[in-house]
Amino acid sequence: MGKSQTSSPQIRPLDRAFFNRHPRTVARALLGKVLVRDDGPRLTARIVEVEAYLGIEDAAAHAAAGSTARNSVLFGPPGHAYVYFIYGNHYCLNVSCEPEGRAGCVLFRALEPIFGLEEMAHARGVELRGPKDLPKLTSGPGRLCAAFGITRVRDNGHDLTQPGSGLWIGEDGYRARGIQVSPRIGITKAVEQPLRYFLTAKSAFVSGRKRFPSAVDTRV
DNA sequence: ATATCGATTATCT
DNA sequence: GATAATCGATATG
Numbered sequence: 001m002g003k004s005q006t007s008s009p010q011i012r013p014l015d016r017a018f019f020n021r022h023p024r025t026v027a028r029a030l031l032g033k034v035l036v037r038d039d040g041p042r043l044t045a046r047i048v049e050v051e052a053y054l055g056i057e058d059a060a061a062h063a064a065a066g067s068t069a070r071n072s073v074l075f076g077p078p079g080h081a082y083v084y085f086i087y088g089n090h091y092c093l094n095v096s097c098e099p100e101g102r103a104g105c106v107l108f109r110a111l112e113p114i115f116g117l118e119e120m121a122h123a124r125g126v127e128l129r130g131p132k133d134l135p136k137l138t139s140g141p142g143r144l145c146a147a148f149g150i151t152r153v154r155d156n157g158h159d160l161t162q163p164g165s166g167l168w169i170g171e172d173g174y175r176a177r178g179i180q181v182s183p184r185i186g187i188t189k190a191v192e193q194p195l196r197y198f199l200t201a202k203s204a205f206v207s208g209r210k211r212f213p214s215a216v217d218t219r220v
Numbered sequence: 221a222t223a224t225c226g227a228t229t230a231t232c233t
Numbered sequence: 234g235a236t237a238a239t240c241g242a243t244a245t246g
Binding site (some may be wrong): 055068069084085086087088089130150 | 223227229230231232
């Protein structure tokens with residue numbers, strides 16, 4: 001068994017307890033972790049930008065109006081994928097948080113591609129000419145879903161703590177440092193809440209404006 | 221560099 | 234019928 005490709009460390013899945021916490025806590029803790037697709041060509045990418053949504057008490061959250069056919073996964077057990085379709089064009093990926101009955105979640109906003117770059121480029125319909133093109137693969141909630149082939153039919157409700165079954169989240173020993181906080185992007189309610197988290201060191205892969213006006217460095 | 225705008229459809233009022 | 238947790242293209246400085 002030769003360790004052929006890049007000598008990437010072993011990736012261990014996150015357990016249910018990891019997600020059974022407040023969305024703010026899970027959001028921070030997810031930075032630096034790895035999203036893995038393993039039901040086809042293997043894809044891995046590091047989580048570098050996320051947003052927390054706080055459930056029924058959060059006016060900007062899909063769960064604000066209670067449980068519906070679309071968002072029911074949010075009210076289920078933690079660690080499951082909530083995938084929704086938006087603007088007639090894009091899918092977005094979230095992971096449910098908190099105990100069953102509470103609807104908090106974390107939105108995946110940007111990743112740093114690690115493995116399977118050509119597959120991601122093909123799925124995104126972009127050409128990889130150099131390092132400058134890498135952010136085009138997974139910088140943005142819609143883009144990362146396209147790169148990973150994430151759709152509602154395929155992935156909504158999937159248990160993200162289970163390796164070998166398609167889509168899951170793991171850790172490879174990377175230690176997140178330099179976490180910044182800012183208001184969330186693209187919402188029209190509760191716009192002031194500082195619930196967007198991203199890694200300064202990975203800013204090239206973070207979506208939107210590089211320097212957010214009210215971003216705060218929390219020096220971790 | 222930032223600003224504005226159109227695409228396109230599931231979901232909810 | 235209106236809206237939306239976006240993206241890519243176009244226009245302008």
